[in-house]
Amino acid sequence: MLTLPAMTFREWTGPLTADLVREPARFGLGQVPSRLVPDATTKAICGFCSTGCGLKIHLKDGEAINLTPDADYPVNLGTACPKGWEALNVLDAPDRARMPILHGKEVDWDTALRYFCDQMKRILDQHGPEAAAFLSTGQIMFEEMAFLGALAKFGMGMIHGDGNTRQCMATAVAAYKESFGFDAPPFTYADFEESDVLVFVGANPCIAHPIMWQRVLRNKRQPEIIVVDPRTTETAMAATQHYAIKPKSDLTLLYGLAHRLIRDGGVDKAFVEAHTSGFEAFESFVADFTPERVCAETGLSTEHLALFARTIRQGKAVSFWWTMGVNQGHQATRTAQAIINLALMTGNIGKPGTGANSITGQCNAMGSRLFSNTTNLLGGHDFRNAAHREKVAKATGMPVERIPDRQSLAYDQIIQAADEGTVKAIWFVATNPSHSWIDQNEMNRILDKLDFLVVQDMYCSTETAKRAHLVLPAAGWGEKEGCFINSERRIGYSPKVRRAPGQALADFHIFRLIAHYWGCGEMFREWQTPEEVFRVLQRCSEGQACEITGIEGYAQLIRSGGVQWPAEMTNGEWRMTNERRLFEDGKFFTEDQRAKFCFDEPVVPPEQRCAEFPLILMTGRGTSAQWHTETRTGKSAVLAKMVPEELMLDLNPEDAAALGVRDGQRVRVISKRAELTVLTRVTSCVKPGEVYLPMHDGRVNQLTHASFDPLSRQPSYKHSAVRVELV
Ligand code: SF4
Secondary structure, three states: OOOOOOOHHHHHHHHHHHHHHHHHHOOOOOOOOOOOOOOOOOEOOOOOOOOOEEEEEEEEEEEEEEEEEEEOOOOOOOOOOOOHHHHOOOHHHHOOOOOEEEEEOHHHHHHHHHHHHHHHHHHHHHHHOOOOOEEEOOOOOOHHHHHHHHHHHHHHOOOOEEHHHHHHHHHHHHHHHHHHHHOOOOOOOOOHHHHOOEEEEOOHHHHHOHHHHHHHHHOOOOOOEEEEEOOOOHHHHHHOOOOOOOOOOHHHHHHHHHHHHHHHOOHHHHHHHEEOOOHHHHHHHHHOOOHHOOOOOOHHOOOEEEEHHHHHHOOOOEEEEHHHHHHHHOOOHHHHHHHHHHHHOOOOOOOOEEEEEEEEOOOOOOHHHHOOOOOOOOOOOOOOOOOOOOHHHHHEEEEEHHHOOOOOOOOOHHHHHHOOOOOOEEEEEEOOHHHHHOHHHHHHHOOOOOOOEEEEEEEEEOHHHOOOEEEEOOOOOOOEEEEEEEEEEEEEEOOOOOOOOOOOEEEHHHHHHHHHHHHHHHHHHHOOOOHHHHHHHHHHHHOOOOOOOOOHHHHHHHHHHHHEEOOOOOOOEOOOOOOOOOOOOOOOOOOOEEEEEOOOOOOOOOOOOOOOOEEEEEEEOOOOOOOOOOOHHOHHHHHOOOOOOOOOHHHHHHHHHHOOOOOOOOEEEEEOOOEEEEEEEEOOOOOOOOOEEEEOOOOHOOOOOOOOOOOOOOOOOOOOOEEEEEE
């Protein structure tokens, strides 16, 4: 067994309890930053979703007591959804993790950190660098994510680490990288207001991104709003056209639209010739997607297909938006690229009100994608590229030989490796896979096999924390500072405005302490504060599509209402507007600067209906008042009043009649993997043969079938076979 480094935490700082009295600020404990003025107002970015709303935080004696939406912030223009309004209140929950917990007992930080390093080193020493992995989240700040990725890989020597972004945005990443040459969502939120046709595919912004929907409502052009969704969602109800296709027939529909647009003269030939590659092959591929075939496979009528194509063809500024209905599919990357293909072939990109636009999920999903050192080397670089490793080594001051020369396994592959016994330890940071991962019982069976399971989280009560050998108590949003990158690539700063409870520490400081205990603290001597890490990441971004070297620092982010990437200086001058979209010059990030048409033949989802399981279960966001696994939002009494007390299954009246089930009756939903008892909501919002459950309830993923998009490795939560029985 390896011995711990010569200088231990005790020697470095003295006992933590004494330090708390003497030097609390050294750990980010007990004080709010001096940059705040007591009894004033400061500005923050909401820490729930990727919209990235600006909030005004009202202070008394230097500490937050209330908040209101920021009317000057270019994202939300004075509005906030219920989650944002409750952001401070969820911090006061009694189940906050206040002390480290080792095998169910509270311990001090010194004991916890010694144990963490001891166990991780033992496993890595005995079984090699692939035996331990980390899984993190787009919920922590981008400086923290970068620190975690750098610490785990460069400092501790791990190879594998991924984020829960894999459940959310991996598809958009894979699609953009191949089609545009970089993970580059092209839009700015002003595009919601500047389109005359908005096409939402597998997206329900009324519920999932309500403030973005407010931007749609501000559109003064009386736009056509088209929704493609098997369910009649809240957004579909507000749309001018709704296409309720069969579940997971979206890829066929999108190819069918391309076919019609080509046939009817809807191609922007000048744009295609000047700025794309592969159109001829795409044109010949979609020749097979005749209206007859497409209508048979999607359930649409030929008239509706023609109307849909005609609306796109006649639109002057058409924007295409997608989110989890596309990203969480068995052929998700090709589906996202089929949307991109439509934007490219009609020339709807790089102009106001256009774009092939993936809406992200978590507050820092974009930071996770580019700066987490998981699938990308810091700053959107490639671990396998020697020049990239050299560049990042120089920018960070790390020895180049400490940078892995291969990709991490994806999330599902790490879990599979844990099942096979090659991964023996996993360190989860601010994520709750015992609730959120697909086929939950299987996930939990595998987690229980681990030699060492660490959870670093705000709450010690999550389903995953309850299974952990070691829980490290973390500060939450508002209790630490750093930046998020939102859906439109805007980097926004959020300050510390509250004390964290007990001895909970900012994730940033936990990583600093682990670096020290591990004995690699010297490698991170420049990483003392989030803003110093921001500077390191600026250097990493130089020359990349996501360059942020032109940002002066946190002060500019606060002053300017956030800054979108790319943000480089031009001849030493800041010449940028605060609302920018990409590709206005028609140049993409591929080698030949052309966007690429990517496509594949549709295949049927892996789990099909059968006599025993005749219904298709879809899952999704059920309310704007809850966030993901309800780890935080579940603590708010206000938000709890806005959702049903019990889990409710949407069931079509025809199916209800056939089963003899009435609205509000209790039923069992049964899949091959599990059964749940729920209440029914009989509604024509789902079609016959289809049922729907919101994902927030901790039991729903017991039912879901674990299938993955082969290109993005993102799980498909939208197509599991079930049956329903009366209790
Ligand atoms: Fe805005 Fe999202 Fe926060 Fe709601 S949760 S206030 S939409 S950032």
